[in-house]
Amino acid sequence: METASIAAQLPFSSVNVPSSQADHSCRSEPREGEPDAGSDGEEEEPVELLQEGFLTSKLGRRDPWQAVTASILVLLFFRYRFAMLFPMLIGLFAFTCNANRELVSLLCRLGWSVGYTTTLANLHVLAADSELRLKLLGAFTDALGPQFLFLFDNVNKMQRAWQHTLGHKDELKSGTAATVIELEDVPPGALLSEPFAQKIADKARSKLTVKQLSDDIDWPHVRGVGAATILRIWLKYVPSLSPHRAAVEELFAVKHSKHRLRLQKSKIHTLRATNIDESTTVGAASVLRNLLAQLFIAPASLINWMIMLCGDQLTIDRIRKIIRYTFKCDTPHEQHKWALPIIQLWHMKWAWQKAIFRLHWHPDLAKGTFGLHHDIVLIEREKFNHEKCDFYPAHHILEDRFESLVLDALRLLCEQHTDLVTPSNIMLLDALPMYFASDGPLSSCTFEQLHEFAVTVYDRYMCAAAADDASGHLTQRSSIYGEPWSGEVVPEETKSATPAPIRLAKKKKRSRTTAAAQPARNFSNGDQALVTLCNFMRVTLWYMELCASIAEGDIGRSFEIIKLLRFSFWGAGSTNYGNELLELACNFLYEFSDDLKTAVLNNYLANPSGRIGHWLELDLLQEHFNFWIKRLFNAKSHDFDGQHLSEAVGLNIAGISKLRETFPGLFGLKRNGQRHTDASTVHDINQLGNHFRKNHVLEYEGGRNQPYVVPNEWGLGYAKLLNGQLKTFLDRTTGGQSVSADEPEPVLSAEPGFPAAPVTVSEGILDVGEFITGG
Numbered sequence: 001m002e003t004a005s006i007a008a009q010l011p012f013s014s015v016n017v018p019s020s021q022a023d024h025s026c027r028s029e030p031r032e033g034e035p036d037a038g039s040d041g042e043e044e045e046p047v048e049l050l051q052e053g054f055l056t057s058k059l060g061r062r063d064p065w066q067a068v069t070a071s072i073l074v075l076l077f078f079r080y081r082f083a084m085l086f087p088m089l090i091g092l093f094a095f096t097c098n099a100n101r102e103l104v105s106l107l108c109r110l111g112w113s114v115g116y117t118t119t120l121a122n123l124h125v126l127a128a129d130s131e132l133r134l135k136l137l138g139a140f141t142d143a144l145g146p147q148f149l150f151l152f153d154n155v156n157k158m159q160r161a162w163q164h165t166l167g168h169k170d171e172l173k174s175g176t177a178a179t180v181i182e183l184e185d186v187p188p189g190a191l192l193s194e195p196f197a198q199k200i201a202d203k204a205r206s207k208l209t210v211k212q213l214s215d216d217i218d219w220p221h222v223r224g225v226g227a228a229t230i231l232r233i234w235l236k237y238v239p240s241l242s243p244h245r246a247a248v249e250e251l252f253a254v255k256h257s258k259h260r261l262r263l264q265k266s267k268i269h270t271l272r273a274t275n276i277d278e279s280t281t282v283g284a285a286s287v288l289r290n291l292l293a294q295l296f297i298a299p300a301s302l303i304n305w306m307i308m309l310c311g312d313q314l315t316i317d318r319i320r321k322i323i324r325y326t327f328k329c330d331t332p333h334e335q336h337k338w339a340l341p342i343i344q345l346w347h348m349k350w351a352w353q354k355a356i357f358r359l360h361w362h363p364d365l366a367k368g369t370f371g372l373h374h375d376i377v378l379i380e381r382e383k384f385n386h387e388k389c390d391f392y393p394a395h396h397i398l399e400d401r402f403e404s405l406v407l408d409a410l411r412l413l414c415e416q417h418t419d420l421v422t423p424s425n426i427m428l429l430d431a432l433p434m435y436f437a438s439d440g441p442l443s444s445c446t447f448e449q450l451h452e453f454a455v456t457v458y459d460r461y462m463c464a465a466a467a468d469d470a471s472g473h474l475t476q477r478s479s480i481y482g483e484p485w486s487g488e489v490v491p492e493e494t495k496s497a498t499p500a501p502i503r504l505a506k507k508k509k510r511s512r513t514t515a516a517a518q519p520a521r522n523f524s525n526g527d528q529a530l531v532t533l534c535n536f537m538r539v540t541l542w543y544m545e546l547c548a549s550i551a552e553g554d555i556g557r558s559f560e561i562i563k564l565l566r567f568s569f570w571g572a573g574s575t576n577y578g579n580e581l582l583e584l585a586c587n588f589l590y591e592f593s594d595d596l597k598t599a600v601l602n603n604y605l606a607n608p609s610g611r612i613g614h615w616l617e618l619d620l621l622q623e624h625f626n627f628w629i630k631r632l633f634n635a636k637s638h639d640f641d642g643q644h645l646s647e648a649v650g651l652n653i654a655g656i657s658k659l660r661e662t663f664p665g666l667f668g669l670k671r672n673g674q675r676h677t678d679a680s681t682v683h684d685i686n687q688l689g690n691h692f693r694k695n696h697v698l699e700y701e702g703g704r705n706q707p708y709v710v711p712n713e714w715g716l717g718y719a720k721l722l723n724g725q726l727k728t729f730l731d732r733t734t735g736g737q738s739v740s741a742d743e744p745e746p747v748l749s750a751e752p753g754f755p756a757a758p759v760t761v762s763e764g765i766l767d768v769g770e771f772i773t774g775g
Contacts, residue, residue, distance in 0.1 A: 066667060074111040084114060089663065091119040096660040098631065123648040130651040131294075134269060137180065138295030141305065145191050149308035149342075149603060150291050151618050152178035153315060154278050155626040155640065175640030176278040176287050177626050177650065180295070181618070182267035183308075185602040190595035193306045193337050203734045205586035210721045213585060217563045224256045225557065226462050226541050227454035229548070232764040233406045234450070237429055237685070240436040240443075247447045249764055252548075258556020259601055265610030270625055273650040275641040281325065284318035288339065299333035306340040308603065310618050312347040313580060314744045324736060342600060343580050345558065346617035346758075349546055352565060354389045355572035355713075356398065356539050360532070361386045362708045369707055370529045370697060372536065375401050378691055379684045395547075395759070395768055400681050402540045404688035405533070407432060408698055409457045411689070414442060428689025429682055461698070462541050464712055467534040470700060472526025528706040533697060535710045539568065544766070551761040553615035555604045570720045571713030578717070579740040582729050616758035625653045632656070 073086040090113040094104050107113035114122070137148055155177045160170050228251040235241045235248060253260070271294050277283040288309075292299075309319050319341040329335045360372040376384055376397060384393050407428055414432070415421050418441040422431040435442045460466055542561050549557035566585055569578035588597060605615040629640075632649045640646065649656070692698055733739055760767050 063668060077111050087112060087114045088119075088122055089659075091115070092122065092656075092659060093663045095119050095123070095632075096656050120644070120648055123652055124643075126655065127647045127651040130269065130655075134180065134271070134294060135296050137182070137269070138292075138297045141295075141297050142301035145189075145305045146183070146307045147186075148180045148182050148295075149310055150178060151181060151310045151344075151622050152176055152278060152287060152291070153311055153619065153622045153626060155273065155629055157630045173275075173639055174277050174279075175273055175275045176283075177273045177622065177629055177640075178271040178287070178291055178294075179622055179625060180269045180271060181603070181606060182269075183599070183603050184264060184266075185262060186599040187595040190593070190599040191306045191308075191340075192304055193332070194304065195593050196306065196340070196591060196596065197337055199591040204590040206730055206734050208586060208589065208726070208730060210718065210726055212589070213563075213566055213721070213726075214718065216585070216589070218560055221256060221258070221557075221560055222564070223455070223458055223463070224251070225545055225560075226458040227451060228252055228256060229541060229545060230406050230409075230454040230457050231450065233403050234410055234432075234454070236765055237403070237407060238410075238432050238436055240433055240438075240440075241450065244447045244450060245764065252552065252554070252557075252764075256557065257554055258560060259554065261553040261555060261602060261605060261607075261615065263553070263610070263612060264607065266606040266608055268606065268608060268621070268654050270650060270653040272646040273629055273640040274646065275639055278318065279314060281318050281321045284315070285322050288319075288322070288336070299331070302338035303332050306338050308340050308342050308600065310342050310344050311622075312619050313343060313576060313740075316341045316343045316580075317738070317740065317744050320739060324738075327736070342604075343584065344617055344619035345546075345550060345604070346620040346623075348562075348565075348577060348580070349543070349550075349617070350389075350391055351574055351577050352543055352546070352569070353391065353394050353398065355569065355574050356536075356543060357386045357389055357394065359539070359572055359713060360536050360710050364707050366707070370695065371532055371706075371708075371710075372397075372401065375688055375691070379687055392768060396681075398540050398543060399766065400684050401688065402537065402544060403681075404428075404685045405461070405537055405692065405698065406457065407685065408689050408692040409461060410453065411693070412698060413453050413456065418442065424693070427686040428693070429686055461534050461537045463538065464714060467531050467538070467712055470527045470530035470534055472702060525703045527701050527704045528709050529697065529704050530700055532706065532708070532710040535712055539713070542568075547759040547766060548761055550605060550617060551613050551615055551759050551766070553605060553607065555601050558604075559601075564714065567717035567721065568714045569717065570725060571711070571715065571717030576740045576744055578725075579729060582726070583733070583739045586733070613761035614758075620758055624657070628653050628657055 070086065073083070076083040077087050087108075090107065091104065094107070094113060095116075101116055104113060104116050104119075108115045113119075140147065153176070155175050157173045158170060159173055164170075228248060231244070231248045231251070235245055271291065274287070274290055276286045276290065278287045292302075309316075311319075319336075319339055323336045323339055323341075326335050332338065357372070362369070362371055362373055365374060365377060373386075376382060379400070381393070381397060384397065410432060411422075411428060414435040418435065420435075420441055422434060426434075434440055436445060437443060542564055546558055546561045549555070549561070562581060562584070566578070566581040569575070569581060592600065604618075606618055606621050607615045608621065629645065629649060632645070729739075758768070
């Protein structure tokens, strides 16, 4: 559905009009004392009229040339019924907005739109074109191998009954939505099935050891990107450091780059939705047959090839079960040797986010108890549900607290290097620029010195050795930490000093191995508050780097964090993802050929817009398409197998999403609903900074006790794998059993707050406000 190219042919703007005429001769001046008729008595902000290749207009009011052009197109439609391009686009746009049928009928009567029936007919025509492209995509599979990957997920929609009667009640409709993404930069022969099948048959993974997993981690790289991430935060909040931005970004783009994907716009094709429930093994097998049928791929075409099948943990688990259950069938097609399951990263990232909250959440809010829960209450976000852990609120909490800690660490460094302490009544974000101002004591600070500051902060707070040092088992290194602080903590007034009431609830099924904040005796006379803080900053740094590396399209950097999570998921009690990452390690260390590794890595992420910093995970892309399918699920008689949803909607989702995003911009309108408003976090950071400074949270104080201590989950995971979990995993998977001992829990995308926007990066700053472009 090529809406952008169609819309580009319409002369909607003042592009074809001299600027002097557009600015002066085509406006009627208001009479004295009367509001401007073009602005409805309100002052509108200047907007960009046309984007991505069109001229920019800064008109702050209605453009009469647009109105005249649109009116002429409407009159042409009255004169000649096949001059319907403009009304057709209006009808399609109204469909994407779920516009009321009566409104569409009114626009149709006035000639501004085609009727609803005509719009549906146009969608079916566009669907036929999309289906033809899919056939062409599958036509060369036998000769050239698959030039695409499959991505699919379950989609759910609740149908509410107007009146509940026997046999007539609310019903949850379940189906499957799927997408095809064309592969890029695949070495010839990378997807041949025989080398991979031979490695599986030889049980090559049985040689894997814990030491090999540990040695696979590039610790100097982790330290380097940690320091670079710290620098990005300082530049974000200290304007006088902005001249160093190019040097900081070069650290990510050159020095610490691992496997940066070639910038390109991904070629994405959505498939027909079906009523098949892919959450069962039988349903997943039916989905695979349906996907091949939609691309008209004959079974004989897949004798020698593999197709990447991508999805969340539940989807991948079902595919693996299909491969196990059909192992003794007659043909490679029936044995599903062509299926190469690849677990995706967004749900994994969300699982790590949940693990951080599970590790660091402590219910006690008594005076003198510091930690994540205390700081959430301090910035008045106490309504956050740490068990449900909605992605957006959780992301902002982790980001804001982490940035506040990094900024306060900079304050301490500045005070130590200048012997100048700013007054306590000056807020953190006001104090830091004073050090680096043109007349400040650090005005001549070079990038090399600033980088040394960042490395020092990493060594103080973001590595496992920092938590060990804070525990008191080792002597504090003054070269890194400076002089320890000793003194009396000023009591902090807080309205949440009393513990939260305990509510009784139904017990939920939990993983057999859980990890959380635990009480601990301070035998070594260390600083328990600082121990917990160091462990928080370390795991949150890994989370932030995972977000940034994905958005920047450096899948190699992402995998360096995944190598760490192989241990940390086990230590945090997330055993399902711990098993999944062990499976991924077996694939990359023993079973994938070099060409297959390259093919998988080059296609692990998608970039629907083709813009820098806008790469995203494939499973999040599918969730976005699911969102649109459910939004257009607008009749009680529809189901996912029906012609309306499967054809008119399912095959056109990418185009519908793109049209909804770009069409208002043709008329100079802001893209309302396409971005979340960026709320200022200055007050939150200052509030946290004041607390950190007042209570010396980032300074070592021997003997400071807390009612809980968060353990080093990486070390716990290492010990678990060493004590038999790795051997258990290898015995289970080489013996033809499931990767995970526990059944994966389905994630319902119908849950409120489920995100449809990815993390993006612009000039080194993370953002989660922008809606996904459909392609």
